[in-house]
Amino acid sequence: MRTILIVAAKEFQDGVRNRWVAAISIMLALFAMGISYFGAAASGGVGFTSLSTTIVSLSSLAIFLIPLIALILAYDTIVGEEEQGTLILLLTYPLQRSQLMAGKFVGHAGIMALATLLGFASAGLMIAIFSPVVSMEELLSAYPLFVFSSILLGWIFIAMAYLISAVASEKSRATGLALAVWFLFVFVFDLALLGMLVATGGSVADELFSYLLLFNPTDIFRLLNLTSFEATRVQAGLVSIASDELMRPVVLIISMVFWIVIPYLLAVWRFKRRVV
């Protein structure tokens, strides 16, 4: 346990020192404020809109940005340290590979959580202060879940980045894989599902499609943030087909946790077998 914390502390300090935390927070805050203000431009005029519209826009932003940030933050955690030459020395220390990975995960997860919290909380504060339509109470009803699930989303993609990092033989391959994963879960998966929906002409049960959504963590995230708003289901595109059973937040949160644990365990398993 002590060992894990030593590694975690180093990883976290690196993140703070490299200005990762600051850069991510500021970027998220700026984008979030921009989107909340200009997000409704399509439906006429700029300015703050209802909370539901804001959350829908922010969710799209989070789905786009957070996986990308998490992957960039962590894709080289093993392969990068191997190429840098520090891994071999580290592994001769009294430190199991699983401990090394756990420590790094705690550190990266901390960086991601802190940055997301800082970025989105400051944006939330701005909305609460300047928006004439959204009150603080209303905001507090849905916004914390949004921030919390954004953090989970980040952790999911950190775990996936670890898997990439433990599998890839070179850093350049890890970069390619990370981009592929991002494209897959942010664009390709939904497009493929949509294509299937159109192709089958809706003859296949909606039920099946709603379960397929669980195979994409970004869709789970989207579902989770729309459950509280009946009205927004219309605006939410693909996820509007999800069955009510699936819409229960507990189910969705548990699914997200699975999406952290499984890639993480696979990464540890691969790392233990890796020849350095």
Next chain:
Amino acid sequence: MTQDAIQLDEVTLRYGQVKALDGISLTIPRGEVIGLLGHNGAGKTTTIKLLLGLLSPASGAVRVFDTDPAHSPRAHELRRQIGYLPENLSFYPQLSGRETLRYFARLKGASPQEQNRLLQEVGLSHAADRRVKTYSKGMRQRLGLAQALLNQPKLLILDEPTVGLDPVATRDLYNRIDILKQQGTTVILCSHVLAGIEEHIDRAVILAGGRILALGNLDELRHAAQLPMHIRVRGSLPEEGWMSRIGEQGVSLERINGSQYLFTTPESEKIPLLRTLVKEPGVKDIEISEPSLEAIYTFFSSQWRM
């Protein structure tokens, strides 16, 4: 518990098609300083990685202090007692020397006082708060040495430790090895720089193509190699008499200039030759040079190539 620090028994290891180690058997007693020598690609680093548990053998057994370094549940504890300086050393460029050493010290459970003492001993105190990125090659090597010495290891493995070190730092390193030896530390010194290490190692093992070519202390190796030795004589010798006596015994003589001669003699003829030389009235000085480690190494290596 055995008295041996390291036991390798018929160890083989492959990297895909490449057979890196081919039946290595080697026992190193506790407290010995052993030189691990061999051509590029001979299998030195691979042997070291086996001892560190970074690789496990395809067949054969590896024991370090009676523990299997790759699979034993006690391997974790074993690593606390091993110091290692890797051949391609690199650190986290963004950390300072002090921070780097602190990180490794924490992982090994070494005290902060020890960190400062080591920084001082390797001569890095003045640069300890600079980023490692700004260090010269030799400074990085010194930092590597400091981390290897953390926690007073019972086994110290140095893979080409003198690369990049200046002459003074190199001498300091050898002196330190002598001190560690007195304290009972087992040291594996892997090096291509043979000049200067012979006084500091108890035995040498010469690897070639994944096999052990020769093993023993310097005298044993010299004996096995049957290398001739050189005796340099200053003074004057009655030429005709000497020249006629020499050829028969395998001794050759070369006249360097008017007052210097160089004898080349097999080991067996050394003493008889010296006895005769001492009695010569014209001889003013005799200088004996035994074959150096480098010469021994060259001899064995040339055998392998054939």
